[in-house]
Amino acid sequence: MAMIQVNGLKKSFDGLQVLKGVNFSVDAGDVIAIIGxxxxxxxxxxxxxxxxxxxDGGSITVDGASFVADGVYTDARSMRAITLxxxxxxxxxxxxxxxxxxxxxxxxLMMVKNVPEAEANALCDKLLAKVGLSDKAEQYPSHLxxxxxxxxxxxxxxxxxxxIMLFDEPTSALDPQLTGEVLSVIKQMAQEHMTMVVVTHEIxxxxxxxxxxxxxxxxxxxxxxxxxxxxxxSPSPRLAxxxxxxxx
Amino acid sequence: MxxxxxxxxxxxxxxxxxxxxxxxxxxxxLAACGGSAPAAASSAAAAESGSQPAADASSAAAGDNNKLxxxxxxxxxxxxxxxxxxEIVGFxxxxxxxxxxxxxxxxxLTPIDWTxxxxxxxxxxxxxxxxGLTITDERKESMLMSPAYLANAQVIVVQKDSDIHSLKDLxxxxxxxxxxxxxxxxxxxxxxxxxxxxxxxxxxxxxxxxDLKIGRIDAVVIDKxxxxxxxxxxGEGKLRTLDDQLADEEYGIAFKKGNTExxxxxxxxxxxxxxxxxxxEISKKWFGEDRVIFKYSK
Amino acid sequence: xxxxxxxxxxxxxxAGIGTTLKLFFITIVLSLPLGFLITLLExxxxxxxxxxxxxxxxxxxxxxxxxxxxxxxxGLPLLPGxxxxxxxxxxxxxxxxxxxxxxxxxxxIFRGGLLAVNQGxxxxxxxxxxxxxxxxxxxxxxxxxxxxxxxIANETITLVKDTSLMFILAVPEVLQFAKSAVSSTGKxxxxxxxxxxxxxxxxxxxxxxxxxxKKFEY
Numbered sequence: 001m002a003m004i005q006v007n008g009l010k011k012s013f014d015g016l017q018v019l020k021g022v023n024f025s026v027d028a029g030d031v032i033a034i035i036g037x038x039x040x041x042x043x044x045x046x047x048x049x050x051x052x053x054x055x056d057g058g059s060i061t062v063d064g065a066s067f068v069a070d071g072v073y074t075d076a077r078s079m080r081a082i083t084l085x086x087x088x089x090x091x092x093x094x095x096x097x098x099x100x101x102x103x104x105x106x107x108x109l110m111m112v113k114n115v116p117e118a119e120a121n122a123l124c125d126k127l128l129a130k131v132g133l134s135d136k137a138e139q140y141p142s143h144l145x146x147x148x149x150x151x152x153x154x155x156x157x158x159x160x161x162x163x164i165m166l167f168d169e170p171t172s173a174l175d176p177q178l179t180g181e182v183l184s185v186i187k188q189m190a191q192e193h194m195t196m197v198v199v200t201h202e203i204x205x206x207x208x209x210x211x212x213x214x215x216x217x218x219x220x221x222x223x224x225x226x227x228x229x230x231x232x233x234s235p236s237p238r239l240a241x242x243x244x245x246x247x248x
Numbered sequence: 249m250x251x252x253x254x255x256x257x258x259x260x261x262x263x264x265x266x267x268x269x270x271x272x273x274x275x276x277x278l279a280a281c282g283g284s285a286p287a288a289a290s291s292a293a294a295a296e297s298g299s300q301p302a303a304d305a306s307s308a309a310a311g312d313n314n315k316l317x318x319x320x321x322x323x324x325x326x327x328x329x330x331x332x333x334x335e336i337v338g339f340x341x342x343x344x345x346x347x348x349x350x351x352x353x354x355x356x357l358t359p360i361d362w363t364x365x366x367x368x369x370x371x372x373x374x375x376x377x378x379x380g381l382t383i384t385d386e387r388k389e390s391m392l393m394s395p396a397y398l399a400n401a402q403v404i405v406v407q408k409d410s411d412i413h414s415l416k417d418l419x420x421x422x423x424x425x426x427x428x429x430x431x432x433x434x435x436x437x438x439x440x441x442x443x444x445x446x447x448x449x450x451x452x453x454x455x456x457x458x459d460l461k462i463g464r465i466d467a468v469v470i471d472k473x474x475x476x477x478x479x480x481x482x483g484e485g486k487l488r489t490l491d492d493q494l495a496d497e498e499y500g501i502a503f504k505k506g507n508t509e510x511x512x513x514x515x516x517x518x519x520x521x522x523x524x525x526x527x528x529e530i531s532k533k534w535f536g537e538d539r540v541i542f543k544y545s546k
Numbered sequence: 547x548x549x550x551x552x553x554x555x556x557x558x559x560x561a562g563i564g565t566t567l568k569l570f571f572i573t574i575v576l577s578l579p580l581g582f583l584i585t586l587l588e589x590x591x592x593x594x595x596x597x598x599x600x601x602x603x604x605x606x607x608x609x610x611x612x613x614x615x616x617x618x619x620x621g622l623p624l625l626p627g628x629x630x631x632x633x634x635x636x637x638x639x640x641x642x643x644x645x646x647x648x649x650x651x652x653x654x655i656f657r658g659g660l661l662a663v664n665q666g667x668x669x670x671x672x673x674x675x676x677x678x679x680x681x682x683x684x685x686x687x688x689x690x691x692x693x694x695x696x697x698i699a700n701e702t703i704t705l706v707k708d709t710s711l712m713f714i715l716a717v718p719e720v721l722q723f724a725k726s727a728v729s730s731t732g733k734x735x736x737x738x739x740x741x742x743x744x745x746x747x748x749x750x751x752x753x754x755x756x757x758x759x760k761k762f763e764y
Contacts, residue, residue, distance in 0.1 A: 050673055084675045094670035098688045098764040107684065112675035140764055160675060322722075323729035330726040334558050359726075360716040367620040368716070373636075454729045478732060 003028050003063055003164060003195050004049065010057035010071070011044055018044050019055070020219035026164070031190045032197045033206035033227075036216035037242055042199045045216070046168050049197070051083045062086070063163065084112075087157030091169040093149045095141040101128070101152050102137040109159045120159070127155040131185050147178030151185055165189065167198040183209075203243065207231055215239050315356055316348045316514070319374030322359035323452055326477040326534050327380035327499075339473075339534040343397075344378045346526060347517045366390065369504050376503055376514065380471065383500040384433070392505050394515050396498030397542035402434040403475050404490040405460065405468045412467055415492045421466035424448040424456045431469040434495035453478070461486065469494065476535070498541070519544040551735075558727050559739045562720035565637075566709045566747070569719075573644040573705060578698075580645060581652025588657060599653075606650035612714050615643040619715050636715045644708070651701050659694035660686065692762040699755040706748050720744070 002025040011019040019041045026032055034042045047053040049060060057071040067079040096104050105124040109115050115123075128134045131151040141149050150170060157165065167186065171179040183205050190196065190209050200206060206213050207227045215223040215230060215238075223236045235243060320328040320340065328338040336357045348355035360368050365381075368374045369391060382400065383393055406412045412421065425431035427449040435447070448465050450456045453474055459465045468475075472493070479487050501518075503511040519542065521527040528538040587599035606614065619639035622632035634642065663686050671681040710721040720740050727736035 052669055052672065080675065083673070086673070088670075088673040090666060090670065092666055094666040096667065096670070096685055098692070098762075108671075108674040108676060111680050111684070142764070156674070322726050325730045329730035330558075330723070331730065332554060332558065334561055334723060334726070358716060359718065359722075361714050364616065364620070364714065364716075367616070371620045371623065373620075452725065452729060454732060454734075457732065458734065 002026060002061075003030070004197070005061040006045075006049070006058070007060075008058035009045065009048060009055055009060070011041070011048065011053060011055045018219055019048075021058070022216075022219070022221055024214055024221060024224065026195060026197060028195055029193045029211075030195055031209055031211045032214060033210035033212070034197065034199045034214045034216060035201070035203065035206060035242075036222070037245075040216040041219045042216050043168055046088075046166055046197060046199050050086050050088050050166055051079060052088075084160065085162055086164045086166055087160060087162035088166045088168065089150065089153050089157055089170050091172050093141070093146070093153045093173075095149055095153055095156070097141050100138050100140055101133065101144070104141070104152060105156045105159050108156065112160065123159060124155070127158050128152075130158075130188075131155045132181070145178060146174045147181045150174065150182045154182075154185055154189075164195045164197070167196065167200070169199050169201065171200070171202060203231070215242070217242070315354045316344065316351075316376060317356045317358055317374045318344045318379075319358050319360045319365055319368050319377045320379035321362040323454075324362075324380055324474065326473060328359075338379075339530065340379050342530050342534075343518070343521075343527065344376075346521065346530065347514055350521070351513060351517050369502065372504065375507065375510060376501060378501045380473065380499055381502055382497045384497075387500075387502065390505065391502040392507060392511050394501040394503075394511065394518075395542065395544055396500055397518065398473075398499040398539055399496065399541055400499055401472045401496045402431050402469050402494040403472045404492065404494070405457075405470060405475050405479070405487050406466065406490065407460065407463070408486055408488050410466065412490070414490060415494075418445050418467055420445065422446045422448060422464075423467050423469060424450055424459055424465040425469040426453055426456065427451055431471070434497075435469055457487075473535075515544045518542055552739075555727065555736050555739050559720060559724045559736050560743060562718055562723045563743060563747075565712070565717060565719045566706075569637075569640060569644060569709050569712060570705060570747075572641055573648055574702065576641075576645045577648035578652055580649035582656050584649060584653035585656040585660065588653065589660075602646075603650045603653050606647050607654070611643065611647050611708060612711055614647055615640060615711065615714050618643045636717050640712050640715050640717055644705075648701065648705060652698065655694050655697040655701065656690065658697070659690035659692075662693040663689045688762060692764070695755075695759045695762055699752075699759065702751060702755060703748055706751055707744060 004026040006025065007023050009019050009022040010017070018039075022041070022045060024032075034045065036042050044053055048055050049062075051067070054073065055068060055071060059066055059069040061067075062082050062085060065078075065082050067074050067082045073079060096107075099107060102121070102124055105127065106117070106120040109120045109123070110117060124137070125134065128137055131154055133148060133151055133155070136144060136148060136152070141152065144152065154165075154170075170186070171182050174182065179202065183202065186196070186198065186205075187209050198206075198210070210227055213225065213227050213230045214221055215236075217238055223230060223239055230239060231243070318341075320336070320338075322328055322330055322336055324338075326338055327340040328336065331337050336359065341357060344357075345355050358368075358374050360374065362379075365377050369377055377391070380400070381387070383396055387393055404412075404415070404418070412418060423435070423445045425435055425447070432449070448459070450459070453470060456465070456468045456470065457478055460468050472489075475489055479489070501514070503514075518527070522540055522542050527540045527542065531538045531540050584599050584603065587595050588603070590596050590599070619634060619636065622634070623629045625632065667685055667689065668681060671685045676685065709719060712719050713722050720743050724736040724740035728734055
């Protein structure tokens, strides 16, 4: 059974239709890279999965439980239970500036799942070590570089032990020399078989890490397949044009 | 935000509402004892003179004609002002207190902002205005005004060595007076000033005298009773009063229009005080002579 | 000018300090949460509540506080029907006026503070599973307060001085006692004393506010 099943997703903003009926599915262990030009609806799609956007039509099912069917949402409580299975990392990190790195990680877990402080701290230490930032635990986000902040954001999301991780253009706000450190963390997570959906402009990352690539254009899935299929063997004309435009 | 945000406001509002409600309860409790706060403040340094409970207690019972809730200006010596111990004293104060005592009524001295005196009287927050209140036709219309009990005039005070000796000399000078006072009215009606004088309006009488002493203004138009008192206390040798006087006027006591019951009670007693000499005694104490001119018959 | 006179004048003018402080503390304690509530109402989904909140803020900020005090004390009892239940005592009316007035100003300050907290913070809190209440309390409020504190400090200092407006409802406080002293003695020293009292009060308030501001720094 698919971890995520999306059918007929439609979404309009002020009369402009951004998603025009999107279908796709994500299996456990998949790493999906969503690529495409601006305005193609990539971010909107991702945000709809975790409930940051409300769709107008279609259905989303996560791990067998559906929180929206035919554009009709279930109650808030059920929806929250479902969306908590997913974690999200934002383009602009969205760390809490008034908390230290440690508090950023520990507080949400303590508040949401009532985990005792000692246990939360232990998990925090483990995850910070994983993203390579153990020595920054007592720093405030404003004292970290963009790449470091994003890695903290990843650790923070992982604290709640999500089954699926969503990344909304995780490196787009970073200086080129900092993207590497974030991408390698994501790569490591892929190797550990975390189910992930990554909206990105980093085509080489998509090629190396993704199990499937979805190319979105004009609000629909224009092409879908393995990296090999899309990028080497048979890119569609539109995809080829897009890839030609993306500066390597 | 997603659909989960719909719950936001309700939850927050409930919580904050609880906070507000508990705070309001605290305030109500405080307000209940808050009535004694202003009094505590005003009598903190004072030896209680017997009739100075809270200005607040008056509000509840103003309609009650068993209390004499006297609205007065506590910044108008010698009619009503505060002494060194912050007690309210003055000629009018003493008259009112004596009347009240003789009638067996509780006298609540209530210093009010003089510009709101009509509101206070008509709103029932005080039931008598007794503080150098000049009788005018307008006031007779809007309040129940007693017959005159004291004669007053608007006099002009200048520096001792000023070159002003009569009304005519005021042309082209800077003249000061208290805003909305009778001096204000008198000035407006007196043609002797002409249009060449420059008018300065102040909120209170003392600042006028200070300006006069410094020389910022050339003359002050003010009640004779105040001028006499002030020059005796502070201006001896520095200020003098012109012989010319303006707008002879009279002081009266005002009640809410229609409150004939209280007016009758008080004025009858005052007439009795005049008859038996009590009023004259009080007058001599404050002015050195008997200046009371009160006559009353129902 | 001898020491006795100075001390006596301080005693005389200082008799009003109690009332001034009472008004100050009660106003601060009540108007801050009320102001925040109004800010939330301004962002409410229920349109009538939004309108009420915005109109309230507009009215309270567009008319002088003195006028509002007069209206509450003298005007409310004149309202047909409910008038007789609205007869407030002087100090109560003063508190009501001050609290409502300052709540409106604080509401605007909080509104600005909330705008300064970007949407991403709400979204991050949401995806991490924080309830709306937790989000407001732990994530939004601290950030909002950091932005709002300087303005709140400003209003608080203004409040210390505004307390002297109690005079219009004949509630005696520091400045009134000073004026009485000045008019009955003809000397202006009591004003100096009043000035010193306000300076000292504001010194303490400013110090306290500075310490609170530090707590919100990051």
